[in-house]
Amino acid sequence: MNELLTKAKKLKQVSKRLASLSTEEKNKALAIIAETLIARKSYILEENEKDMASGKENGLSPSLLDRLQLTEERIHQIADGVRQVIQLPDPIGETIEQWTRPNGLKLKQIRVPLGVVGMVYEARPNVTVDAASLCLKTGNAVLLRGSSSAIHSNKALVSVMQEALKQSSVPSDAIQLLEDTSRETAQHMFRLKEYVDVLIPRGGAGLIQSVVEHATIPVLETGVGNCHIFIDDSAEKEMALDIVINAKLQRPSVCNAVETVIVHDQWPYISALLETLHEKGVELRGDKRLSSTYPFVREATEADWATEFLAPILAVKLVETVDEAIEHIERYGTKHSEAIISETDEHVEQFFAHVDAAVLYHNASTRFTDGEQFGYGAEIGISTQKLHARGPMGLRAITTTKTLVYGNGQVRT
């Protein structure tokens, strides 16, 4: 608890200085961080090895171990990520709008840092550096709360970044890791409104739920994606197959992968789609009509429609109308990314008007919901909530505004 308070106060204090750093100062510090990560890679790998050893001892799954593991190549990728952030335009100080009122008051709304960002995340140690560099670029101080399974890696990465900042004009206190990873301390962190301006949880549904449940600090919710693709009766065969295969298999473990495909029952290529998916090793769970027709389609349970599989498993449902597809998405979707494959304009319009989600696609894979794919250069997460930021969050999502009003004695009458 003392660690939390001490670090949070330091961050709040230092955040004032960060707000006035020039773009050049911030970019120089990022360049030194990238260099130092490479220079200190053997130390980082040594520390990561400790996490890997206890991970294996504690029986972490192979996929979790893979997320946890750092390699020389991954450290180079992480450093490259930092260098990419240098290239991004600095949003701080941007004039968003300016206008003059009839009484002569001149108003100017500018972009400023949020202050202190609290990142709460799971095993992947690369998030430690990603989040720190995005926060630094936007003049935010950052409190990192990673998983206990990555504690050695995170401590090493943060100490290397702090070491780098000491060679720059950015105060090294700007990046802090919460080393106490107890649940109790985390819950205390979620309520430190005095020192932390926003919480960004990145991870599974349980983590996000726990933050939302306990936080009094505003939360930028990210990521659970139970995404759908609706194949309309007019959909082109090859396009539909390509998109579904891409959205399911290109990287099944991510939030913008598709989890349920809804097919218009008059579409002529249902067999081709299901057989292709089956051949590619996708486990299919379908509604009654499908499971009784195709021996390799298991009958879906109610839970399957609501599940983010994050694996090569796909739920499949037949519908008779676009409306029925929209209703299904409304019921089970998580407002992340939803696609329609169709050659009928009015069906696309109907889908776009009535499906409530961050991103809607016509004839494209849901996998494009991503800061880099959107052209934002980097992302701090994908917001599935409706306030502040919706969809992929780039640098602007971790800024706020200030309105400067210039008068010459105006009073209100």
Next chain:
Amino acid sequence: MNELLTKAKKLKQVSKRLASLSTEEKNKALAIIAETLIARKSYILEENEKDMASGKENGLSPSLLDRLQLTEERIHQIADGVRQVIQLPDPIGETIEQWTRPNGLKLKQIRVPLGVVGMVYEARPNVTVDAASLCLKTGNAVLLRGSSSAIHSNKALVSVMQEALKQSSVPSDAIQLLEDTSRETAQHMFRLKEYVDVLIPRGGAGLIQSVVEHATIPVLETGVGNCHIFIDDSAEKEMALDIVINAKLQRPSVCNAVETVIVHDQWPYISALLETLHEKGVELRGDKRLSSTYPFVREATEADWATEFLAPILAVKLVETVDEAIEHIERYGTKHSEAIISETDEHVEQFFAHVDAAVLYHNASTRFTDGEQFGYGAEIGISTQKLHARGPMGLRAITTTKTLVYGNGQVRT
């Protein structure tokens, strides 16, 4: 509890239809609401009379009774407010940004309603109609949770609005009042994430605190304003006096009124300022130097610096530098509205760069922090938080976005 769930579900259901209403349909409905409020004014006044009677019985303060009271004139003002909302441009459907990616994907970010807005407010019954009309204009359904002391007035206003909607193409279920005003039900409402998209508390610090404390739904925090005016050594005498008097006395009970004036001790007109304020009936609470010099200045307690008086009381403090003023504001301010009166450009720059607040003023009264004064036409509240909206919130603050992506078969590689 049943009432809450029934109404919340109805609102969620109806919100889908609201999102596709045309501007014309919404404006027509607003016009009928304005007319019907006037037509049914004697019924509304009768019901308000019941609240006034129990308010007096329960010993409500004169200022609370004044806020609660409706008169024929006030009903006309409320109806005029609705007519003003008709005049505002409809933000729904606006294209915020559109761009094309190298792979040919066309992205278009448009503005859409939030869905269901939960308004939580105190005694003033006019908020019932204000909030409902702003929500209607933006295609949002609204769940109104007012104070038990205004329950008869609120029931009357909502039933009159619903009656009006029945003569329009807007579903009358779009506006719902939570009649059960128990604390337990309120706390349940704050966690109804499945049906309510955002909570907007409007009222005192206690109300806002309680919402933030219990909510899992995202909250747009509004309004506590411990606002400061800093009078620099170069400030012009008349301008400083006019601005302070306006900011303190033009309407002391509101959040953008000034609560503490910080004066550079080299400013030559300190006596003139304090004497004028004293003559105008302002109770002055000053630091030691001031209270020992001026017999009509009482010594300020620590609590005085942190208090939003909302009354003709003013804390006054001397400082030797701009920095000292900035530090005081940092310590006691609520990030609402802060002003500097100065003829020294670099001091203004310093103040604007280092004070963290929604709105900063140079040579103008803090009383301008207001949706109408900013030119937004109306406001749903003044945000003192940093996410989504900061400062006066106009119609756009109760909208979110959707990104529509148009492809021709793109998949991610």
